[in-house]
Amino acid sequence: MPPDRRLARFSLAERLIHWSVALSFLYAAFTGIGLWSPRLYWVAGIFGGGATVSAWHPLGGLLFALVFALMSSRWHRQMRLDADDRLWLRHGHRFILHEEFGVLESGRFNGGQKALYWMQAASAVILVLSGLVLWFPEVMPRGVRLAAVLLHPVAAVASLTGLIVHVYMGTAAIPGALRSMIEGYVSRGWAATHHPKWYREVTRR
């Protein structure tokens, strides 16, 4: 397909921010997973050992918080759910069973992507706040620490589960999606198939 026929989906800034979020999240996730379960402590070994992980995991989390905030400042308006998105979410099972064509509308982001974004944003807020508490145990009040040791892993598991869905959808499940987040472009057919409302919007101009 000639390049001029393709549609710009993600700007350079969006892609750079997305991959900064991805890398900082993965660093925090893998170092965190080493401390999550004794059977996974060897993962901490890959990242420099327990003491290094204990010292740097919070720094990775802080970096994640900063770039996630940057990403949110760009995307949070686009992530608001409209009537089509609510319909999408009510019929999410159809999407999962590949029965959605002609049934579900989708703008630049579909209802599932938006719901995932809000779940990840909520997890990020909980992870960062509880992480700050766990970072400085010697000065934080005991009651707050007791809440943080529970909230931090709960939010971590929630966002990792979300990440598994996100990575699957963005790679194997929807060919072309990963390329759009690397090169920034999608084919017209791709846009019309997966984000028909967005396709109509950008081609109307």
Next chain:
Amino acid sequence: MSGALKAISATPQPGPGATRQTGTVAKLIDTSLCIGCKACEVACQEWNDQPFQVGAYAGTYQTQPDLAPNFWNLIKFNEREQEDGHLLWLMAKYQCMHCADPGCLRACPAPGAIVQYTNGIVDFNSDQCIGCGYCMTGCPFDVPKLNPVTKKVQKCTLCTDRVSVGLEPACIKACPTNCLSFGTRENLLAKAEARVEDLRADGRRGAGIYNPAGVGGTHVLYVLAHADHPENYGLPRDPRIPWTVALWKGPLKWLGNALLAGGVLGAVFHYIRFGPWKTKEEPDDAA
């Protein structure tokens, strides 16, 4: 050090000594005999080579407000006014309680950083400690303290180095009033019961033993003249492993692992069943 290990932090298997049948040791603190001389504090500092750092003065005889990374043995001086207006001045030595079910060990993510010996002593291994401070949250007695210089958490070892060669802990050795004694836990419980009988006969109707069941019992036992109000001595009334820590290290771990493994498996199965979503070559309105 003191025999085989019974439990090892962040290790799925019990320690190699878990099935051995050995007697356990304990420390008994008879608060009715404490005169607040602080010899135990000094002996602890001396034996463990801990430098004394002048802390905050809070207006009492108490050396400092709380335990510290380099200060593992503190006599708490408690002034309490009773309902009838009488003033109580209660002294109680405070240190690691060496719980039978240690919350610190449960919370620790670093394999081998916290161990429990078959004799009941709970000890920290600094070379395995990663300085995360989770033990401080897991401990219902708020005992472990993070050393800001070494980034290691420290606490009373029950002088495991002395005990392992047949000596009594340094604090016991220094006590001039027999307020402190060391021996098998069984013997000390019997001794404590006899002492409680004496105190009750003396009119101390609230006398009793402090050996909290919520942490499986402790290897530091107290005789309290007012056991009905342990908080008057600065001791928690009903210490137990915090439920958030128990939930986090118990059911949540399994639920989380199941969710993550299920997520990966679910994605693989979905792909095998449905394959990728089809994408149109060209939009329907393509000219």
